[in-house]
Amino acid sequence: xxxxxxxxxxxxxxxxxxxLIPFDHLNAERGVLRDAQPETDLVLFVQSERMCSGxxxxxxxxxxxxxxxxxxxxxxxxxxxxxxxxxxxTTAAGITHTREQLGDLPVVCAQPSSIRQSAQLQEIxxxxxxxxxxxxxxxxxxxxxxxQKTFVMENFYRAQRIRLDLLVKDGEPEQGRWNFxxxxxxxxxxxxxxxxxxxxxxDALDDEVATSLNYTPTTTWATTREGALSQLEHFLEHHxxxxxxxxxxxxxxxxxxxxxxxxxxxxxxLITPDEVVAQAIERYDAGEAPIQSVEAFVRQxxxxxxxINGMYWFLxxxxxxxxxxxxxxxxxxxFTNSGATKMNxxxxxxxxxxxxxxxxxxxxxxxxxxxxxxxxxxxxxxxDWMRERFIDAAEWVMVPNIIGMGVHADGGRLMTKPYAAGxxxxxxxxxxxxxxxxxxxxxxxxxxCPFTTLYWDFLDRHTAEFVKNHRxxxxxxxxxxxxxxxxxxxRATHVLAGLDEGTI
Ligand SMILES: Cc1cc2nc3c(=O)[nH]c(=O)nc-3n(C[C@H](O)[C@H](O)[C@H](O)COP(=O)(O)OP(=O)(O)OC[C@H]3O[C@@H](n4cnc5c(N)ncnc54)[C@H](O)[C@@H]3O)c2cc1C
Ligand code: SF4
Numbered sequence: 001x002x003x004x005x006x007x008x009x010x011x012x013x014x015x016x017x018x019x020l021i022p023f024d025h026l027n028a029e030r031g032v033l034r035d036a037q038p039e040t041d042l043v044l045f046v047q048s049e050r051m052c053s054g055x056x057x058x059x060x061x062x063x064x065x066x067x068x069x070x071x072x073x074x075x076x077x078x079x080x081x082x083x084x085x086x087x088x089x090t091t092a093a094g095i096t097h098t099r100e101q102l103g104d105l106p107v108v109c110a111q112p113s114s115i116r117q118s119a120q121l122q123e124i125x126x127x128x129x130x131x132x133x134x135x136x137x138x139x140x141x142x143x144x145x146x147x148q149k150t151f152v153m154e155n156f157y158r159a160q161r162i163r164l165d166l167l168v169k170d171g172e173p174e175q176g177r178w179n180f181x182x183x184x185x186x187x188x189x190x191x192x193x194x195x196x197x198x199x200x201x202x203d204a205l206d207d208e209v210a211t212s213l214n215y216t217p218t219t220t221w222a223t224t225r226e227g228a229l230s231q232l233e234h235f236l237e238h239h240x241x242x243x244x245x246x247x248x249x250x251x252x253x254x255x256x257x258x259x260x261x262x263x264x265x266x267x268x269x270l271i272t273p274d275e276v277v278a279q280a281i282e283r284y285d286a287g288e289a290p291i292q293s294v295e296a297f298v299r300q301x302x303x304x305x306x307x308i309n310g311m312y313w314f315l316x317x318x319x320x321x322x323x324x325x326x327x328x329x330x331x332x333x334x335f336t337n338s339g340a341t342k343m344n345x346x347x348x349x350x351x352x353x354x355x356x357x358x359x360x361x362x363x364x365x366x367x368x369x370x371x372x373x374x375x376x377x378x379x380x381x382x383x384d385w386m387r388e389r390f391i392d393a394a395e396w397v398m399v400p401n402i403i404g405m406g407v408h409a410d411g412g413r414l415m416t417k418p419y420a421a422g423x424x425x426x427x428x429x430x431x432x433x434x435x436x437x438x439x440x441x442x443x444x445x446x447x448x449c450p451f452t453t454l455y456w457d458f459l460d461r462h463t464a465e466f467v468k469n470h471r472x473x474x475x476x477x478x479x480x481x482x483x484x485x486x487x488x489x490x491r492a493t494h495v496l497a498g499l500d501e502g503t504i
């Protein structure tokens with residue numbers, strides 16, 4: 001199947017290069033388009049069949065990626081470029097097909113964002129220019145990582161603040177502290193009015209893509225740079241000030257709280273991390289947002305986001321396959337069907353993902369990853385599921401977030417201790433427990449919270465690994481003081497069987 005959707009104007013007479021634009025490089029000022037010339041360059045997009053139907057992709061995600069690329073292609077045409085949008089079996093087949101028609105010209109692309117795609121494109125002779133969609137060149141990150149004993153994100157973040165000269169005066173952090181999280185981490189507020197959320201209306205091109213996918217998209221995600229910029233403006237105006245304090249809370253009333261909803265556009269290139277950070281700091285300078293919110297937001301972008309990308313490249317291809325806790329349980333039915341559980345927190349979060357392919361970082365960590373971790377779900381099956389279901393998923397961001405942060409499958413290379421939580425903590429940070437069939441305080445008995453039971457059972461199953469970890473000493477010690485361990489083990493066996501059957 002090779003199909004060229006819209007070969008725009010004539011091919012340039014003086015054609016010298018084919019510029020390949022992956023669907024996450026949608027920016028006219030970055031990557032290979034930085035020095036592109038309409039007179040000598042032809043811009044090529046390849047929509048690969050494997051990308052669309054090779055896996056159980058969420059259609060919201062496919063719609064977003066394809067429609068954003070189609071809109072961007074149209075924009076480049078408006079700028080005078082000759083654009084070919086080719087549908088082919090694979091990206092390699094699309095490039096070969098284009099070369100057959102245009103001659104054996106150099107194909108140039110910005111360094112791809114995944115190890116696998118880099119290898120595939122290199123194999124067919126695609127040339128790379130620097131990837132400037134991040135603030136930290138891969139070589140610079142490697143130099144930092146090689147100088148560290150442990151890869152603590154906070155240390156990287158402080159170095160970034162100084163290197164990028166953000167919220168720093170004379171080498172000292174703004175308002176005397178590097179990190180204001182002690183003022184954040186508030187539980188869900190009571191009687192709080194959440195600002196209106198921005199909806200993105202669909203245009204004719206969106207409709208065409210939606211029809212081709214036989215799907216009705218939400219109005220949550222924009223598919224153009226203008227839409228992404230309006231989302232940024234909406235966040236700065238209505239949410240930035242409240243971002244920090246409520247960053248870790250989860251409420252029943254409002255699914256996005258004060259989160260920015262910017263990750264899809266940062267990840268596909270429609271907006272860039274430097275412009276987002278600069279605008280947030282402008283609001284701080286203008287006295288429109290407090291330091292604990294602006295610092296927290298800046299840390300997510302120049303700290304976490306850059307750190308995760310840097311670590312992905314630093315840790316290399318084998319990291320994806322790690323499974324040091326030997327977790328072999330197949331993916332639980334609840335991940336593919338929110339109806340297959342009575343656990344209110346899991347049901348609500350999975351149904352959010354079913355609806356709009358997004359939930360914020362705490363449900364990703366505290367509910368979804370925690371469930372995979374304490375049930376001993378196979379990390380690669382869980383990773384694949386997250387990759388397929390999230391609007392902002394990409395290999396570089398999912399691999400360290402899941403293998404390292406989410407399910408501790410890397411033996412602690414990224415995070416020194418696993419993020420396992422029982423029902424009591426979930427009850428503190430969310431409002432799910434009130435409407436649940438289970439009791440977060442109980443670890444045994446028919447109405448015991450599965451998270452509470454499995455938290456202890458997880459520690460029990462892995463005592464040998466964790467007893468050597470001084471950061472886990474308190475938890476392991478707590479396990480030793482349980483008087484109902486035999487009963488708890490029995491309940492855990494029952495809970496795991498029920499989760500496998502979709503009845504718990
Ligand atoms: C298990 C797990 C899986 C995740 N998978 C992804 C993923 O596939 N794609 C993705 O973009 N983010 C991922 N994240 C990070 C984070 O959950 C999302 O970036 C965030 O929820 C996106 O919503 P937002 O734009 O409203 O973020 P906000 O809360 O408004 O944060 C602002 C920005 O900070 C960046 N950011 C914050 N934390 C991280 C992080 N840990 N890694 C990378 N960027 C970060 C994102 O670009 C985000 O847009 C994951 C986190 C966890 C714990
Ligand atoms: S009681 Fe347990 S299962 Fe139910 S919502 Fe709370 S944490 Fe989730």
